[in-house]
Amino acid sequence: MKLVVTGRHGQVARALVERGRSAGVEVVCLARPEVDLTEPDLVARTIEATRGDVVINAAAYTAVDKAEAEPDLAMRVNGEGARAVAAAAARTGRPVVQISTDYVFDGVLDRPYCEDDPVGPLGVYGRTKLAGETAVAAANARHVIARTAWVYSPFGHNFLKTMLRLGLTRDEVDVVADQWGAPTSALDLADALIAMARRLVGEPDNASLYGAFHATGSLYTSWAGFAAAIFAQAAMLERRPVAVTPISTAQYPTPAARPANSRLDAGKLHRVYGLALPEWRSSAHDCVKRLILSPEAQERS
Numbered sequence: 674m675k676l677v678v679t680g681r682h683g684q685v686a687r688a689l690v691e692r693g694r695s696a697g698v699e700v701v702c703l704a705r706p707e708v709d710l711t712e713p714d715l716v717a718r719t720i721e722a723t724r725g726d727v728v729i730n731a732a733a734y735t736a737v738d739k740a741e742a743e744p745d746l747a748m749r750v751n752g753e754g755a756r757a758v759a760a761a762a763a764r765t766g767r768p769v770v771q772i773s774t775d776y777v778f779d780g781v782l783d784r785p786y787c788e789d790d791p792v793g794p795l796g797v798y799g800r801t802k803l804a805g806e807t808a809v810a811a812a813n814a815r816h817v818i819a820r821t822a823w824v825y826s827p828f829g830h831n832f833l834k835t836m837l838r839l840g841l842t843r844d845e846v847d848v849v850a851d852q853w854g855a856p857t858s859a860l861d862l863a864d865a866l867i868a869m870a871r872r873l874v875g876e877p878d879n880a881s882l883y884g885a886f887h888a889t890g891s892l893y894t895s896w897a898g899f900a901a902a903i904f905a906q907a908a909m910l911e912r913r914p915v916a917v918t919p920i921s922t923a924q925y926p927t928p929a930a931r932p933a934n935s936r937l938d939a940g941k942l943h944r945v946y947g948l949a950l951p952e953w954r955s956s957a958h959d960c961v962k963r964l965i966l967s968p969e970a971q972e973r974s
């Protein structure tokens with residue numbers, strides 16, 4: 674199997690390359706300048722010319738706060754760019770997997786969100802990702818919308834790496850404790866995406882495989898709980914102890930509002946594909962270990 678993936682330096686793209694290697698799956702990454710999601714004609718030409726079984730759109734405008742000031746650019750990338758990727762895949766007879774987000778929901782529900790719960794993004798990023806979902810579904814009947822959340826990995830920028838960096842110089846960190854979700858390892862997500870892609874290739878006419886799916890780490894926590902787990906694991910590897918002080922969202926204002934409840938119900942992924950991502954805590958521990966014990970390997974990868 675060969676996957677065509679947009680983005681090269683992003684967390685999910687890099688995780689797909691790494692996990693693809695161990696799974697015996699070829700992964701071709703298409704990034705700027707060959708694929709710039711703000712240039713639909715270029716996207717079309719490059720994706721149509723690149724052989725591969727499944728197209729995964731892992732590139733996106735992901736700067737949640739900056740998007741509030743750049744709504745047009747965010748929409749071009751996350752809405753129209755995603756449409757161009759899906760349409761190019763459709764023209765060449767291939768399914769597309771669009772990575773999407775918990776931020777399509779407003780977070781007021783008192784239980785984890787299912788795929789068909791009403792959407793209601795709170796900010797520009799969520800609105801543009803929702804536009805991408807709609808555009809992808811319209812452009813390619815053979816689409817999977819894989820909504821994930823709170824992604825971290827040894828690569829790029831993410832909350833886990835930020836906490837480890839802060840922990841080098843601080844004894845105490847204030848972390849929001851009233852937003853709930855499931856930290857998701859990009860590596861675990863990549864494993865799931867590869868398994869999903871195999872099914873899409875093997876059973877192209879199985880209609881149940883298409884549509885929206887939630888794919889996050891198992892079990893839930895708050896950002897403060899996530900931070901505490903990161904510091905606890907780091908302390909076991911002889912990093913200095915760091916105390917987490919729980920604070921409220923109101924005490925940590927950001928340009929973009931975040932959903933208080935980011936919990937996604939991943940039951941459909943299990944029912945249809947037989948997949949469940951590992952518990953967030955064990956994967957977070959693995960990532961902390963990897964970053965502390967072989968930090969130079971992350972720079973090379």
Ligand SMILES: NC(=O)c1ccc[n+]([C@@H]2O[C@H](COP(=O)([O-])OP(=O)(O)OC[C@H]3O[C@@H](n4cnc5c(N)ncnc54)[C@H](OP(=O)(O)O)[C@@H]3O)[C@@H](O)[C@H]2O)c1
Pocket residue numbers: 680681682683684685686704705708709710711730731732733734735750772773774775802820821822823824825829830
């Ligand atoms: N991170 C999270 O917590 C999270 C949560 C839920 C959903 N998601 C979704 O998961 C997917 C992957 O996220 P991630 O964490 O891997 O993101 P990431 O690490 O921020 O990577 C995003 C990638 O998109 C590329 N990109 C941005 N604008 C582009 C453009 N105009 N043309 C082509 N490429 C462009 C970036 O390229 P450069 O490297 O050149 O800038 C980068 O490689 C995205 O769809 C995101 O919305 C992420």
